Amino acid sequence: YGTQKINSNGHLEIGGVDAEELARIYGTPLIVYDIALVRDRARSFLKAFEEEGVSGQVAYASKAFSSIAMFRIVRDEGLSLDVVSGGELYTAIRSGYPAERIHFHGNNKSEEEIRMAFREGVGCIVVDNFHEIGMIEQISEELALPMDVLIRVTPGIEAHTHDFITTGQEDSKFGFDLNNGQADEAFRLLSGISRIRILGLHCHIGSQIFDTAAFNLAAGSLMRKVAAWREEDGYTCPVLNLGGGFGIRYTDEDHPLEPEEYVRAMIRTVKEAAAESDYPVPELWIEPGRSLVGEAGTTLYTAGSEKEVPETRTYLSVDGGMSDNIRPALYGAAYSSAAALRMDEPHTSAYTIAGKCCESGDKLIEQAYLPDVEPGDLIAVFCTGAYGYAMASNYNRMPRPAVVFVEDGDHRAAIRRETYDDLIRLELEAAGIGKEEV
Numbered sequence: 171y172g173t174q175k176i177n178s179n180g181h182l183e184i185g186g187v188d189a190e191e192l193a194r195i196y197g198t199p200l201i202v203y204d205i206a207l208v209r210d211r212a213r214s215f216l217k218a219f220e221e222e223g224v225s226g227q228v229a230y231a232s233k234a235f236s237s238i239a240m241f242r243i244v245r246d247e248g249l250s251l252d253v254v255s256g257g258e259l260y261t262a263i264r265s266g267y268p269a270e271r272i273h274f275h276g277n278n279k280s281e282e283e284i285r286m287a288f289r290e291g292v293g294c295i296v297v298d299n300f301h302e303i304g305m306i307e308q309i310s311e312e313l314a315l316p317m318d319v320l321i322r323v324t325p326g327i328e329a330h331t332h333d334f335i336t337t338g339q340e341d342s343k344f345g346f347d348l349n350n351g352q353a354d355e356a357f358r359l360l361s362g363i364s365r366i367r368i369l370g371l372h373c374h375i376g377s378q379i380f381d382t383a384a385f386n387l388a389a390g391s392l393m394r395k396v397a398a399w400r401e402e403d404g405y406t407c408p409v410l411n412l413g414g415g416f417g418i419r420y421t422d423e424d425h426p427l428e429p430e431e432y433v434r435a436m437i438r439t440v441k442e443a444a445a446e447s448d449y450p451v452p453e454l455w456i457e458p459g460r461s462l463v464g465e466a467g468t469t470l471y472t473a474g475s476e477k478e479v480p481e482t483r484t485y486l487s488v489d490g491g492m493s494d495n496i497r498p499a500l501y502g503a504a505y506s507s508a509a510a511l512r513m514d515e516p517h518t519s520a521y522t523i524a525g526k527c528c529e530s531g532d533k534l535i536e537q538a539y540l541p542d543v544e545p546g547d548l549i550a551v552f553c554t555g556a557y558g559y560a561m562a563s564n565y566n567r568m569p570r571p572a573v574v575f576v577e578d579g580d581h582r583a584a585i586r587r588e589t590y591d592d593l594i595r596l597e598l599e600a601a602g603i604g605k606e607e608v
């Protein structure tokens with residue numbers, strides 16, 4: 171998985187660093203990012219645009235793993251950034267992200283968040299609803315500042331991993347319905363606001379998608395809409411943003427294409443649709459999250475207790491769980507694993523890997539094959555780089571793990587492990603008491 175290797179000691183090696191060394195220095199649970207893989211993914215997306223001769227922006231969907239250190243990596247690779255909240259925007263600004271490369275999303279932006287976006291001078295706001303149009307109009311007047319916007323639409327295509335469905339109407343809290351007049355009304359209203367420039371349309375049809383067909387369908391319907399607007403209004407939109415959602419390989423059951431193949435397919439569809447309606451080929455923007463950072467992340471845990479349920483399963487508990495990766499419990503998500511220091515031994519004993527949270531559903535992998543595990547063994551769970559740390563919690567007052575970046579045999583901490591003091595810090599502040607009094 172990813173670019174992990176087995177070294178001559180039979181240990182898992184990530185980015186040229188032995189997993190044993192990482193666990194010794196940083197402790198477990200530990201989330202390790204192979205930064206070369208993130209860079210490689212970023213470059214292949216950009217290369218797809220270059221080779222297809224279409225200009226575009228690749229915006230990292232920062233919700234997948236929002237941190238200053240990761241923002242600096244993707245910034246240096248030339249990517250843009252999709253943020254969905256004041257908190258993500260704040261993190262981006264603190265990381266030194268060029269504001270003009272930040273795209274501000276969200277289905278319920280507050281006035282304060284919209285003001286922040288104007289003041290920071292973000293590259294664009296992705297407008298989601300009529301309430302927001304009113305606030306944008308008022309704030310652009312109040313601050314006398316311009317803003318570029320994309321109109322987020324739901325094209326009635328829902329993709330779920332392997333397949334997709336098309337519906338006339340999409341039941342989604344996001345965006346304007348493309349097919350029932352909402353999007354047209356949003357276009358009309360935004361066209362009438364003097365400091366606002368409409369860049370074009372945005373859609374995001376789902377996540378962990380394996381097939382190009384749904385993306386192509388979405389690209390086609392967005393192109394038809396902008397062509398219709400040009401007929402009526404004479405206005406040509408310079409940008410289409412087709413979101414993210416490109417699938418990755420969590421287990422052997424997953425068969426995604428190379429991430430850039432999705433982009434190539436979209437570009438070709440947009441070019442064809444543009445040619446059909448004699449429309450200038452717009453810039454194409456995408457927003458990959460999972461496919462940039464998912465496979466680059468590996469979580470290292472230490473094995474602890476075991477419990478056998480005769481004729482059913484053996485539970486192997488590790489020192490983390492749903493507090494650092496809620497995806498199995500929340501979505502039934504599947505992952506692969508290995509015994510990180512016994513990689514060359516046969517992995518033939520079946521375990522259910524469980525976490526240490528006080529909840530039966532706190533399982534990481536239903537059926538994992540490992541050697542016969544001893545307490546203290548290091549267990550690696552692969553492809554945890556997207557929506558793992560990002561969705562981590564302090565349930566059961568579990569301190570969140572440390573995050574480390576490895577590259578070319580070097581390692582550096584990106585986020586330090588939380589301490590027990592971190593867990594009670596806000597309470598101490600609120601109660602106005604010093605640590606010494608506890």
Ligand code: LLP
Nearest residue numbers: 231374377378414415416457458459460557
């Ligand atoms: N753009 C928009 C507007 C989005 O809503 C999303 C994800 C993305 C881009 C990035 O999608 P990606 O390339 O990462 O699939 N927590 C869930 C995933 C939620 C995705 C939400 N939106 C999970 O752990 O699977």
